[in-house]
Amino acid sequence: MFACLHGHGPLTALAFEFSPTVEQTAPDTVTFDASGLDRLFGLPQEVAAALARRAAEVQIKASIALAANPDAAICAARGFSGVSLIPYGDEAKFLAPLPLAQLAPSPELRETLDRWGIRRFQDLAALPPLGIAERLGPEGLRLRELARGEVVRKLLPLQDPLRFEDEIELEYPVELLEPLAFVLARLVNALAISLAARALATNELRLLLKLENRTTHERTLRLPVPSLDTKAFLKLLHLDLSAHPPAAPILHVWMGMNPVKPQSAQGGLFVLAAPEPVQLELTIARLKAIVGPNRVGSPVLLDTHRPDAFRIEPVFQGKARAGSPSVRLTLRLFRPPRAASVALASGHPSFVTAGAIRGKILDLAGPWRTSGDWWTADPWLRDEWDIALSDGALYRLYCDPRGWFVEGSYD
Amino acid sequence: MPAVALKQQFESLLGGPLDWQSRPLPECVSCGIPAVDAATGGIPRGCLTEIFGPASSGRTSLLLSILAQTTDRDEVCALIDAEDAFDPTSAAAAGVRLDRLLWVRSANNAEHALKAADLLIHGGGFGLVALDLGDTPPAIARRISLTSWFRLRRAVENTPTVLVSVARQSNAKTCAALQLECVREQAAWSGSLHSSRLLRSIRARATSTHRSKTCSPVFTATAL
Numbered sequence: 001m002f003a004c005l006h007g008h009g010p011l012t013a014l015a016f017e018f019s020p021t022v023e024q025t026a027p028d029t030v031t032f033d034a035s036g037l038d039r040l041f042g043l044p045q046e047v048a049a050a051l052a053r054r055a056a057e058v059q060i061k062a063s064i065a066l067a068a069n070p071d072a073a074i075c076a077a078r079g080f081s082g083v084s085l086i087p088y089g090d091e092a093k094f095l096a097p098l099p100l101a102q103l104a105p106s107p108e109l110r111e112t113l114d115r116w117g118i119r120r121f122q123d124l125a126a127l128p129p130l131g132i133a134e135r136l137g138p139e140g141l142r143l144r145e146l147a148r149g150e151v152v153r154k155l156l157p158l159q160d161p162l163r164f165e166d167e168i169e170l171e172y173p174v175e176l177l178e179p180l181a182f183v184l185a186r187l188v189n190a191l192a193i194s195l196a197a198r199a200l201a202t203n204e205l206r207l208l209l210k211l212e213n214r215t216t217h218e219r220t221l222r223l224p225v226p227s228l229d230t231k232a233f234l235k236l237l238h239l240d241l242s243a244h245p246p247a248a249p250i251l252h253v254w255m256g257m258n259p260v261k262p263q264s265a266q267g268g269l270f271v272l273a274a275p276e277p278v279q280l281e282l283t284i285a286r287l288k289a290i291v292g293p294n295r296v297g298s299p300v301l302l303d304t305h306r307p308d309a310f311r312i313e314p315v316f317q318g319k320a321r322a323g324s325p326s327v328r329l330t331l332r333l334f335r336p337p338r339a340a341s342v343a344l345a346s347g348h349p350s351f352v353t354a355g356a357i358r359g360k361i362l363d364l365a366g367p368w369r370t371s372g373d374w375w376t377a378d379p380w381l382r383d384e385w386d387i388a389l390s391d392g393a394l395y396r397l398y399c400d401p402r403g404w405f406v407e408g409s410y411d
Numbered sequence: 412m413p414a415v416a417l418k419q420q421f422e423s424l425l426g427g428p429l430d431w432q433s434r435p436l437p438e439c440v441s442c443g444i445p446a447v448d449a450a451t452g453g454i455p456r457g458c459l460t461e462i463f464g465p466a467s468s469g470r471t472s473l474l475l476s477i478l479a480q481t482t483d484r485d486e487v488c489a490l491i492d493a494e495d496a497f498d499p500t501s502a503a504a505a506g507v508r509l510d511r512l513l514w515v516r517s518a519n520n521a522e523h524a525l526k527a528a529d530l531l532i533h534g535g536g537f538g539l540v541a542l543d544l545g546d547t548p549p550a551i552a553r554r555i556s557l558t559s560w561f562r563l564r565r566a567v568e569n570t571p572t573v574l575v576s577v578a579r580q581s582n583a584k585t586c587a588a589l590q591l592e593c594v595r596e597q598a599a600w601s602g603s604l605h606s607s608r609l610l611r612s613i614r615a616r617a618t619s620t621h622r623s624k625t626c627s628p629v630f631t632a633t634a635l
Contacts, residue, residue, distance in 0.1 A: 301503055365610050
C-alpha cells in the first residue's frame with residue numbers, strides 16, 4: 001500500500017514520521033510506502049485517519065490518498081481533496097472522472113487526444129491498447145496504464161537526513177552535575193548507538209541547556225579524531241561543565257553529535273606508540289581542571305624577536321621546525337621577571353639584589369641592546385647582560401624603561 | 412618432578428647455572444651526550460631518572476638534550492613545568508620539536524605537578540614525561556613524600572615511557588633507577604670586558620650515584 005500527500009508545508013517530515021521510504025514526487029507531492037502501517041493502526045481507513053489527524057496537528061493542509069500503487073495514489077491525491085482511499089482492483093473506476101490534463105501529456109499528444117474528444121481518465125482507459133500503441137506509441141500506452149491505475153513501479157526514496165540530536169525535558173530543575181550526568185549518559189548512549197548503527201562516529205558534541213532563569217547555556221566539545229567512546233564523552237562533558245558551570249538550574253537538555261566517518265588506521269609493529277587521541281583529550285581536560293585552562297598545550301614560537309614570545313596551541317596540531325639535537329646552554333625563565341636593584345660601578349652592574357637572588361657580580365658580558373615593535377603601540381627596548389654572581393649561578397639581567405629585572409638563570 | 416630437580420636438569424641442558432632472580436635490564440635510550448651515554452648506559456625506559464644539582468649546573472641543558480633526542484625519534488613528550496620556567500626559544504635551539512611536546516604549566520604548585528605527571532603516565536603513549544622541579548625551593552620539594560615518588564615509579568614500570576625529574580636536590584632517593592648529580596665546573600667567557608665579551612658555554616660534570624660503579628662524565632653546554 002502506498003500513500004500520497006499533496007499540498008503545502010513540511011510534507012516530507014510528515015511522511016518520514018510514518019515511513020522510512022519516502023519519495024519527493026514533486027515539490028507539492030510526497031509519496032511513501034505505507035505497507036506495514038496496518039499493524040500499527042489497523043484498517044487502511046484507520047491509517048488514513050491517523051495521517052489526517054497528524055497532518056492537522058502539525059497544521060499541514062494536504063489531500064491524502066492511499067492506493068495499491070504509487071501512481072494511483074498520486075493521481076487521487078492530486079485529483080480529489082480530503083482523504084481518498086482506493087480499494088485494490090477499483091483504481092480505474094475510482095480515477096475515472098479525473099481530467100486527462102492531470103497526467104501531463106506532451107503538447108502533441110494532448111492535441112491529438114483533444115481532437116479525438118478524449119478528456120477524462122475513463123475515456124482513455126476505455127480505448128484498446130493495441131490501437132493506442134499503433135497510433136500514439138509508448139507514451140500513449142503509459143498514459144493509458146496511468147489512467148487505469150495499473151502502473152507498478154518502485155519509489156525513488158529520499159535519503160533520511162542524518163541528524164543525530166536528542167533532547168530531554170526534565171521534570172524538575174537539576175542543580176548538581178551528579179544527577180545531570182545520568183541524563184547526559186542517556187543522551188550520549190542513545191546517540192552513540194544510532195551513530196554506530198550507521199557505521200559513523202562523531203568529532204563534535206554540542207550541548208544546549210535551557211536554564212530556569214530563561215537563558216541557555218551552550219557548550220561544544222571538539223574531538224581531535226572521530227570516536228564513539230561514550231565513557232570518554234561523558235567524562236569530557238563532566239569536566240567541561242565543572243569548568244564552565246551553568247548559571248542556574250537546568251530545565252531542558254538538548255544534545256547533538258556531528259556525524260563523520262570513523263577514522264580507520266592500521267597499527268604497525270614498528271610504528272612508535274603515541275597517546276591515543278581521545279584518551280589524550282581526556283587527559284588534557286583533566287590537566288586543565290588541575291592547572292588552569294590556558295596552561296596546557298604545545299608551545300609555538302612567534303615570528304618576532306620580542307623576548308619570551310610564544311603562544312599555546314592545541315597539542316600536536318602544527319609542524320614545528322627544529323634543528324638537529326645538540327647540547328645548548330639553556331635559559332630558565334622567571335615568569336614574571338624578578339625586579340632587581342642593581343649597584344653600578346664604572347657604568348657596569350656590580351651588585352644585584354632580586355628577592356632570593358643576591359650577590360656580587362663576578363663576571364659579566366654586555367650590554368646587548370635589543371628593541372622592536374617601535375612601530376606599534378607596544379614597543380620594547382632593553383639592554384641585556386649575562387652575569388656570573390657570587391652565589392655560583394649565571395643569570396640574564398636586563399634594564400628597560402621600567403627598571404632592572406633578572407629574566408632568568410642559565411642552566 | 413620437584414621444581415629444584417627440574418631447575419637443575421634445565422641448567423645442565425643449558426650448560427651452567429642461570430640467574431633466575433634478577434630482572435632483565437630496561438631498554439635504555441640516548442640522552443644526546445655521548446660521554447653521559449657511555450658512562451651510564453643511557454636513560455632507562457620504564458624507570459624514574461633523577462637529575463639534580465644547583466642552579467647553572469647544566470641540569471636543564473641535559474633535560475633539553477634528552478627531550479630533543481626523544482622528539483627527534485618522533486616520540487611524543489610531556490613536560491610538567493612546576494615553576495613555569497621553560498623557555499621554548501632555548502628548547503627549539505636545542506633541537507626540541509615543539510610540535511611533539513605537551514607543555515603543562517603548573518604555576519608554582521609542586522602538588523599539581525605531581526598529579527599531572529601521574530595523569531600523563533597513566534594516559535600512556537608518551538615517550539618521555541619530564542617533571543621539572545628545578546626552581547622549586549628544596550623545602551617544598553622535600554615535602555613530596557617518598558610514597559608519591561614510589562607511586563610514580565610503579566606507574567611508569569612496564570611502560571616504554573622515560574620518566575625524568577629535575578630538581579635542586581635528590582628527592583626520589585631509592586625510587587630512581589638512575590640519579591645524575593650535575594655540578595658546574597666552569598663557565599667559559601670570550602673577549603675582554605670592554606670588547607665583545609660573551610658567555611660561550613658552561614662545562615658540567617654529571618655524577619651517577621645510583622649504579623654499582625660511580626661515574627662522572629663531563630659535558631659542555633654551549634651558548635647560542
